[in-house]
Amino acid sequence: MMPDPTADRTEPRISVSDVSKTYRSRSGAVRALSDVQLRVEDREFFCIVGPSGCGKSTLLRLLGGLLDSDEGTIEIRTGDADRPTTNMVFQEYGIFPWKSVIDNVAFGLKMQGVPREERYETARRYIGKVDLDGFEESYPHQLSGGMKQRVGIARAFANDPEVFLMDEPFGALDAQTKGFLVEELLELWNESTKTVVYVTHDIEEAIRLGDRIGVMSARPGRIKEVIDVDLERPRGRTEIPLERLDRLEERIWSSLSGEVERSMHGRS
Numbered sequence: 001m002m003p004d005p006t007a008d009r010t011e012p013r014i015s016v017s018d019v020s021k022t023y024r025s026r027s028g029a030v031r032a033l034s035d036v037q038l039r040v041e042d043r044e045f046f047c048i049v050g051p052s053g054c055g056k057s058t059l060l061r062l063l064g065g066l067l068d069s070d071e072g073t074i075e076i077r078t079g080d081a082d083r084p085t086t087n088m089v090f091q092e093y094g095i096f097p098w099k100s101v102i103d104n105v106a107f108g109l110k111m112q113g114v115p116r117e118e119r120y121e122t123a124r125r126y127i128g129k130v131d132l133d134g135f136e137e138s139y140p141h142q143l144s145g146g147m148k149q150r151v152g153i154a155r156a157f158a159n160d161p162e163v164f165l166m167d168e169p170f171g172a173l174d175a176q177t178k179g180f181l182v183e184e185l186l187e188l189w190n191e192s193t194k195t196v197v198y199v200t201h202d203i204e205e206a207i208r209l210g211d212r213i214g215v216m217s218a219r220p221g222r223i224k225e226v227i228d229v230d231l232e233r234p235r236g237r238t239e240i241p242l243e244r245l246d247r248l249e250e251r252i253w254s255s256l257s258g259e260v261e262r263s264m265h266g267r268s
């Protein structure tokens with residue numbers, strides 16, 4: 001009998017099969033995703049890159065249960081019934097302007113019914129991890145963009161979801177702040193080894209963060225190819241040999257560039 005090649009594999013954390021999504025409005029229909037197949041392993045850091053408008057956010061929202069697909073199935077394996085399955089971090093921070101930093105970070109825990117003292121203790125711990133000590137009582141309007149994003153990250157980690165969905169969380173930030181936050185995110189991920197699905201436009205960022213990178217096609221998007229990032233961690237600028245970084249960048253760009261062109265010429 002032929003050996004079953006899947007027999008030894010552990011179950012994936014996320015399985016997406018044949019998923020399609022079309023937005024319908026008065027002005028017409030937009031087919032955002034078509035026939036998406038994706039498998040993300042437990043504790044994996046999976047990055048998604050793709051041309052603008054190819055359906056990356058749509059896919060993430062489907063994974064987060066914020067949207068329903070038209071066709072196909074999405075399965076997210078859940079372990080602990082007491083923990084939220086997914087948690088999203090968006091580019092536009094998603095924090096409440098009328099709540100203080102500590103109340104923003106503790107918000108999800110409050111929703112889960114965690115007692116006040118315990119949720120504040122957890123919130124303080126994560127506020128410390130993202131270097132916002134002393135800002136517990138500040139309000140979002142008193143913080144810079146990078147600080148607001150750190151509040152969002154602290155909140156997501158404090159919620160302790162099994163899967164972390166990040167939609168270009170550092171897209172609006174300057175390169176220095178972004179580099180710093182990427183390091184902080186990696187540190188937190190290392191400590192907690194959550195499963196992360198991370199959408200970015202930035203190939204170098206995807207290489208620094210991802211165990212694997214899924215390249216999406218022009219709209220209607222699908223996962224065109226998955227590329228292994230065969231680099232040891234940590235992957236700071238001084239740690240990754242430049243020629244290996246270049247080779248990976250070229251490899252990803254060669255898969256992506258045709259899609260970007262197709263998407264810019266509206267031939268998708």
Ligand SMILES: Nc1ncnc2c1ncn2[C@@H]1O[C@H](COP(=O)(O)OP(=O)(O)OP(=O)(O)O)[C@@H](O)[C@H]1O
Pocket residue numbers: 023024025030031032050051052053054055056057058059219
């Ligand atoms: N609510 C909506 N109603 C109608 N069309 C939508 C809606 N949301 C997204 N779309 C369309 O679906 C397509 C995919 O959008 P989506 O935001 O998922 O792409 P994206 O890859 O995340 O884009 P970007 O990289 O520019 O952020 C786009 O053509 C977009 O205009």
